[in-house]
Amino acid sequence: GQNIDQPTEMTATEGAIVQINCTYQTSGFNGLFWYQQHAGEAPTFLSYNVLDGLEEKGRFSSFLSRSKGYSYLLLKELQMKDSASYLCAVKDSNYQLIWGAGTKLIIKP
Amino acid sequence: NAGVTQTPKFRVLKTGQSMTLLCAQDMNHEYMYWYRQDPGMGLRLIHYSVGEGTTAKGEVPDGYNVSRLKKQNFLLGLESAAPSQTSVYFCASSYSIASGQENTGELFFGEGSRLTVL
Numbered sequence: 001g002q003n004i005d006q007p008t009e010m011t012a013t014e015g016a017i018v019q020i021n022c023t024y025q026t027s028g029f030n031g032l033f034w035y036q037q038h039a040g041e042a043p044t045f046l047s048y049n050v051l052d053g054l055e056e057k058g059r060f061s062s063f064l065s066r067s068k069g070y071s072y073l074l075l076k077e078l079q080m081k082d083s084a085s086y087l088c089a090v091k092d093s094n095y096q097l098i099w100g101a102g103t104k105l106i107i108k109p
Numbered sequence: 110n111a112g113v114t115q116t117p118k119f120r121v122l123k124t125g126q127s128m129t130l131l132c133a134q135d136m137n138h139e140y141m142y143w144y145r146q147d148p149g150m151g152l153r154l155i156h157y158s159v160g161e162g163t164t165a166k167g168e169v170p171d172g173y174n175v176s177r178l179k180k181q182n183f184l185l186g187l188e189s190a191a192p193s194q195t196s197v198y199f200c201a202s203s204y205s206i207a208s209g210q211e212n213t214g215e216l217f218f219g220e221g222s223r224l225t226v227l
Contacts, residue, residue: 004151008149031213031214033213033215040221041220041221042199042218042219042220042221043152043199043216043218044218045213045215045216045217048213048215087151087152089151089152091214095206095214096154096167097152097154097216098151099151099152099153100151101149101150101151102151
């Protein structure tokens with residue numbers, strides 16, 4: 001079966017750095033997405049990786065290793081507004097998105 | 110720019126009642142999707158559409174029906190609601206289903222519809 005694993009919850013301190021990991025087992029691979037979802041709101045697109053390596057977007061970076069079935073989302077200079085759930089999703093060989101359950105990130109002052 | 114709009118935002122139903130959720134997008138996207146989101150689980154695809162007049166089943170289609178009579182609208186119907194259908198429903202749209210270096214195929218989501226079935 002197809003599977004996306006990510007930690008259920010993480011806690012970090014304002015101003016610090018946090019890394020959220022995602023491992024996947026899917027039928028084929030056509031890209032990996034990270035979305036941010038604040039409580040009670042819709043998911044919003046953060047990043048996309050289709051080739052191995054690091055993609056940087058301001059305070060957020062996302063890394064992909066296709067051979068290891070592994071990605072991480074790196075958040076730097078954490079702000080209170082970064083408290084949210086972070087969803088990892090992989091597009092399989094049929095271009096269907098397989099979603100992880102999400103990682104709830106709690107930022108403490 | 111409204112993006113993706115869902116109505117209603119909240120609804121309480123009794124078991125056996127029927128209802129329709131409406132999704133509208135103003136981005137001229139071909140692809141539209143209905144997901145449900147339950148605690149501790151990833152988003153699960155109910156039905157999707159690759160263009161006006163076409164629909165297809167997703168991962169959890171039972172108990173739901175959909176229609177895409179106009180390109181900008183995607184309707185999700187519950188014919189006979191059950192407590193197991195209590196969930197938050199998200200509509201999404203995308204320009205493309207494929208992804209590549211030039212086009213992410215990212216999804217744009219509506220704000221969600223919280224449905225409770227008693």
